Amino acid sequence: MRRRLTARQAIAAVTDDFAESGTPPGAEIPADGPLSWSGYADARARATARTGEEESVVHGLGTVGGRPCVLVSFEFGFLGGSLGQRTGDLLEAAYGTALTRRLPLVSIVATGGSRMQEGMIALTQLQRVARASARLRAAGLPQFAVVRDPTTGGGWATLGAGADVILALPGAQIGFAGSRVRPVDADPSAYTAEGQLAAGQIDAVVHADELPRTLGRWLGALGAAGVGESGVPAPVPDALAATGLPATGWDAVRQARDSARPRAGAYLDAYFDDLLPLSGDRCGGTDPGLLCGFGVRGGRPIAYVAQCGTATRPAGYRTAARVIRLADRLGVPVLTLIDTPGAANDAEAERAGAGAAIADAFAAIAEARVPVTTLVIGEGGSGGALALAAPENTYVTPDSYFSVIAPELAAAILKRTPDAVHATADQLRLRPQDLVELGVARGIAAPETTAADG
Known part of the structure; x- marks a missing residue:
């Protein structure tokens, strides 16, 4: 079985350098979460011991191909990279940094969706992400997604599918429905990176060794878009054939x-x-x-x-x-x-x-x-x-x-x-x-x- 990269390894694989941002202040959350789900605190503690992370998302400032950006990376080993209330705090902070510093946002996504132990509170984090993403769009800042295996549920339907440019790793499982909730007779190929590319849902399938260069090229092209010559038309291309004008x-x-x-x-x-x-x-x-x-x-x-x-x-x-x-x-x-x-x-x-x-x-x-x-x-x-x-x-x-x-x-x-x-x-x-x-x-x-x- 292919080894899944941690959130920090995924960042290191594409960046020149990275500086993690601190955890933003947020509402006080009970030990067993907003639903008082029995055993939730213990599950979080085990996830922290296993991964070294306090939450399912790491974010901060970095450069890719020499181009600055804000990076978000999911730690799938932390409760399946699921989104909870504190995840929402971290994601909103990342989007806010991108907006304040006028930098593109790069999301490296691997998630199973919203966290069941937080119920509807977890699900509503998707609205927070959607609002933050809309603010970046309104500010003319590009959003890039690197979709890893697996990317399902609300994480796919916000940070993934909502990005301007979507790159996926080969064979990644991608879809709104996770493997345990989709119909038993569903065509498995429809939930792969290659199937989503054929269906027009992503822009490219990129091998891991090509990802830093590809992402760097995108940041180089659009990382400073909207600055300078935005009002100057594209030059008219030269004709490539030396054909004379038609008589009839x-x-x-x-x-x-x-x-x-x-x-x-x-x-x-x-x-x-x-x-x-x-x-x-x-x-x-x-x-x-x-x-x-x-x-x-x-x-x-x-x-x-x-x-x-x-x-x-x-x-x-x-x-x-x-x-x-x-x-x-x-x-x-x-x-x-x-x-x-x-x-x-x-x-x-x-x-x-x-x-x-x-x-x-x-x-x-x-x-x-x-x-x-x-x-x-x-x-x-x-x-x-x-x-x-x-x-x-x-x-x-x-x-x-x-x-x-x-x-x-x-x-x-x-x-x-x-x-x-x-x-x-x-x-x-x-x-x-x-x-x-x-x-x-x-x-x-x-x-x-x-x-x-x-």
Whole structure:
């Protein structure tokens, strides 16, 4: 059986240094707790003797990859890392330190949930954590969770699932229901880190030896987010193909659909010095055709949402909206790359709430206080593309088009014969130069240069 790290060992495994904070003053608690649960004091004493800890949480100030942060680490050996009234005092103090010092919060979580021996008093600690977490969000401070084995119950539903970025160790048991309370016929894979990643509930599964570097990269990108250049838009990427402007509308469609055309992955690699992907819509879905996350360019964080040429699914729009809103809260500008024939319109997409997901993406862009920059790098298919485009700050590449609808579908709706598709493409005025003339796009990006107006 794999040995479980103690709270302090887990901290030491990721930090450069750490200074524990003292226990904050709190209400006087009877020896056997607020419920006078017989034997509770003895159980706590045994837990202290076994672990050397007075409670299930250790917290303090530390650095990861040279970046300062507030750290919280759960001691699972202390009554299963459960949350009680004193745990709530410690957690609230940690959040308060992060707020006062304006530092990101890193939670290293391993817990079985709320402490039964304290009953509803224990359960209400989750409300304290939720309030403290909300204050950090309102202050524009990021929260990171490292989810260890096991992380269940209220600890998962607050510090874990409530974090902005969720990293999990391989094989970790994760879920609101612990192993002893879930249905006997439940699929065990749904309660693993890998299962939660596939379901869009966490951002990445990270091996223990990679965790310090990964966490340090995240802190380096977002640890000082919202400071300095938050009002400066992300620069427009250079076009990656040396393609001339299309002569006809159908030429524009053909160039955008060329299988050899550069795709989102190539644009992101050329644009950023470091990429930190985020995954999942937190509603049970992922979309492999949409890349989201934060990148670092010239030492500056920029959020990205990039379509990969496929029909974008509801989970993709919800993930995009999540990332855009996080960037907005942290004061980080956003770059979107448009490349889709349109939103997915199959029955599964409709059942998954395609309309609501697209509406939410439109709203996230519309509500953003940080600048959003858009580059259309391929197909711009209808509202499925427009939902992620920045009003008045959209650029196009020479090998792209943007249209109210695909020309084939437009011809079909207008009851035209198939040989009228090319002429319909011309009428739609979907070429890059048409889009600039119409005022839909601000300019055309060129290779090795910034986007040029006109």
